[in-house]
Amino acid sequence: MLQNLFTQMLDIRYPILLAPMAGGPGTPELVAAVSNAGGLGSLGAGYLTPEQIRSAILDIRQRTDRPFGVNLFIPEQTTTSEADIAEMNAYLNPYRSELGLAPIKKLPDLRETFAEQTQVLLEEKVPVFSFTFGIPAEAIIQAMKQSGTVVIGTATTVDEAMQLEAAGVHAIVAQGSEAGGHRGTFLKRANDALIGTMALVPQISDYVSVPVIASGGIMDGRGLVASLALGASAVQMGTAFLASNESGAHAVYKQKILSSTEDSTEVTRAYSGKPARGIRTAFMNELRSYAGSIPDYPIQNALTRDIRQAAAKANNPEYMSLWAGQGLRMASGRDAAAIVNQTIEQAEELAKRMPSLISR
Ligand SMILES: Cc1cc2nc3c(=O)[nH]c(=O)nc-3n(C[C@H](O)[C@H](O)[C@H](O)COP(=O)(O)O)c2cc1C
Numbered sequence: 001m002l003q004n005l006f007t008q009m010l011d012i013r014y015p016i017l018l019a020p021m022a023g024g025p026g027t028p029e030l031v032a033a034v035s036n037a038g039g040l041g042s043l044g045a046g047y048l049t050p051e052q053i054r055s056a057i058l059d060i061r062q063r064t065d066r067p068f069g070v071n072l073f074i075p076e077q078t079t080t081s082e083a084d085i086a087e088m089n090a091y092l093n094p095y096r097s098e099l100g101l102a103p104i105k106k107l108p109d110l111r112e113t114f115a116e117q118t119q120v121l122l123e124e125k126v127p128v129f130s131f132t133f134g135i136p137a138e139a140i141i142q143a144m145k146q147s148g149t150v151v152i153g154t155a156t157t158v159d160e161a162m163q164l165e166a167a168g169v170h171a172i173v174a175q176g177s178e179a180g181g182h183r184g185t186f187l188k189r190a191n192d193a194l195i196g197t198m199a200l201v202p203q204i205s206d207y208v209s210v211p212v213i214a215s216g217g218i219m220d221g222r223g224l225v226a227s228l229a230l231g232a233s234a235v236q237m238g239t240a241f242l243a244s245n246e247s248g249a250h251a252v253y254k255q256k257i258l259s260s261t262e263d264s265t266e267v268t269r270a271y272s273g274k275p276a277r278g279i280r281t282a283f284m285n286e287l288r289s290y291a292g293s294i295p296d297y298p299i300q301n302a303l304t305r306d307i308r309q310a311a312a313k314a315n316n317p318e319y320m321s322l323w324a325g326q327g328l329r330m331a332s333g334r335d336a337a338a339i340v341n342q343t344i345e346q347a348e349e350l351a352k353r354m355p356s357l358i359s360r
Helices: 005-010 029-037 050-063 082-098 114-124 138-148 158-167 197-207 221-229 253-260 282-287 301-314 336-352 354-359
Strands: 016-018 043-044 066-075 128-133 151-154 171-175 211-214 235-236 267-270 278-279
Touching: 016 029, 016 043, 016 336, 029 043, 029 066, 029 336, 043 050, 050 066, 050 114, 066 114, 082 301, 114 138, 128 171, 138 151, 138 354, 151 158, 158 171, 158 197, 171 197, 197 211, 197 221, 211 282, 221 235, 267 282, 336 354
Parallel strands: 016 235, 043 066, 066 128, 128 151, 151 171, 171 211, 211 235
Antiparallel strands: 267 278
16 A cells, blocks of 8 residues: 555555664664664765675675665865864763773874765666765766666755756655764755655655655654655654664764653764764863854764763763764664554554544
8 A cells, every 4th residue: 555656666565764774773683673674774884994895795696685775974175174183082082081991182184985886886787875964976886877776865954955956866865954973965064954754755746757765754654644644755853763783873973862852962063073963962062152163074983983982881971972863763673674563553553543633
């Protein structure tokens, strides 16, 4: 019943996409579990080296013969000065010493590997390639399409969606401001593009003719039915799967997901230099009063990496990045397949009851 042209294009049973979740939660096990359950699993490969991407794809293929996606970050230029980097580094050293880390003198290697990453996806002929933070060069989109890969971009405004359509993507993720993780905004300041899913999805649907995938705050069958009513062909769910059994999120992170509420998150640049929604932590609160300017992504991300990793080792959530969306009270710690199945059952039940919902 929930099939449409987009599910046919992807060769999946249900219009549910697992949000790609880079940085640990999106394990090959989770990706395969969602694909095996009839949705589309997706690997968040933005932080992975080309070799790591290849072995994760192999791992996914050993776990499922269903389609899956791989997601990359479009690289961007930064204008951060050496002085701002040095100032932030000095500011962070007390955090390092509190966690038993040595001060860092030099910025970790920031060599960008996007070209090599896309090469692996082409060689592996992945079924779906999705991306965020911008638009790749036309040659990449064309090469993906020629090798039979479905190409999906991310938009947070109507203008971004129209540019993506003009660039030739097959479908567009409409990322509402409820969404956990980094904002995909690339045409304006991210804080000027915090449009809720309810307002964003119908407006993007009105302005593009490719399928739209609603994302941000969608946690169950109610969110799925609402998204379809708003003009979406599918949903992309992240936070709903963060505490699932197959998620690679740290145990302390999962506990936070399961005990936090709709007002626990905010959009911050503190951890990575790029606006992202996560559960409020001491680190986020403290950086609010930082007097200098926080270096851009990916510099700030590299500067805080050792701190986040040491905090995770020490089971201290206050210095970890706990990316999550606003649907937190609806998150649950179950098998990913159970989350997919319950979402579908609830959506089908709601669809059946629609006449009585409308007339009550
Ligand atoms: C932990 C986490 C990591 C994420 N990593 C990525 C990523 O690597 N690439 C991407 O396009 N989106 C990423 N996102 C954003 C999701 O694609 C999606 O927009 C978001 O999860 C939807 O909102 P929800 O969390 O309320 O379901 C991430 C989200 C979370 C929660």
